Amino acid sequence: MNNSVIGFAFTGSFCTLRRAVDSMKRLVELGYSVVPIMSRTTYETDTRFGRAEDFIKEIEGKCRRKIWYEITEVEPIGPKKLLDLLVIAPCTGNTLAKMAYGVTDTSVAMAAKSQLRNARPVLIAPSTNDGLSASAKNIGMLMNNKNIFFVPYEQDDPENKCTSLVCLFDLIPKAVEAALEGKQLQPVIR
Numbered sequence: 001m002n003n004s005v006i007g008f009a010f011t012g013s014f015c016t017l018r019r020a021v022d023s024m025k026r027l028v029e030l031g032y033s034v035v036p037i038m039s040r041t042t043y044e045t046d047t048r049f050g051r052a053e054d055f056i057k058e059i060e061g062k063c064r065r066k067i068w069y070e071i072t073e074v075e076p077i078g079p080k081k082l083l084d085l086l087v088i089a090p091c092t093g094n095t096l097a098k099m100a101y102g103v104t105d106t107s108v109a110m111a112a113k114s115q116l117r118n119a120r121p122v123l124i125a126p127s128t129n130d131g132l133s134a135s136a137k138n139i140g141m142l143m144n145n146k147n148i149f150f151v152p153y154e155q156d157d158p159e160n161k162c163t164s165l166v167c168l169f170d171l172i173p174k175a176v177e178a179a180l181e182g183k184q185l186q187p188v189i190r
């Protein structure tokens with residue numbers, strides 16, 4: 001049995017939500033206690049990739065607890081030292097930018113701030129079409145931060161989406177293990 005408590009935060013990369021939910025389920029099956037978190041955008045938006053209500057039901061059923069999506073719900077992560085690790089998967093360009101510049105006006109950005117306040121690890125699983133353009137500097141800034149780790153990522157479609165980056169969701173369990181030991185899973189760029 002694994003004793004670590006992991007916050008698993010979903011942001012609005014809707015095309016990768018399915019893969020992220022499956023990765024979260026894998027962590028539950030590995031014995032981690034998983035606390036589900038969502039950005040309000042993710043919590044409230046239906047897209048062609050699925051209905052918010054269906055994702056919410058599936059996630060809450062697997063974790064056997066309600067999803068936190070309000071800033072007030074995640075704020076205690078810091079003062080009460082609730083999490084051993086916070087995973088943000090998928091992590092949008094929007095959330096990367098907020099984290100890089102210290103903006104905390106969403107539940108997920110606030111969860112990260114609360115976790116980092118205790119010098120505890122945050123693991124980012126990026127998925128954004130501007131990973132090698134507007135978001136590149138933000139990824140670079142975050143990679144240079146103590147206690148921030150990345151799920152290894154790659155260009156998902158260099159021919160048609162030449163600046164797009166996406167993490168390798170299957171590597172989340174290995175990246176979690178490494179981050180819990182304060183290590184970056186390598187190689188980070190695949």
Ligand SMILES: Cc1cc2nc3c(=O)[nH]c(=O)nc-3n(C[C@H](O)[C@H](O)[C@H](O)COP(=O)(O)O)c2cc1C
Pocket residue numbers: 010011012013014015016039040041042047048091092093094095106108127128129
């Ligand atoms: C169908 C759809 C797919 C999207 N996919 C992505 C994506 O893969 N990566 C990304 O960074 N933003 C994507 N977005 C945009 C984000 O949802 C948007 O920037 C939002 O403000 C993110 O908020 P959050 O980071 O708080 O979840 C997508 C939006 C829509 C409607």
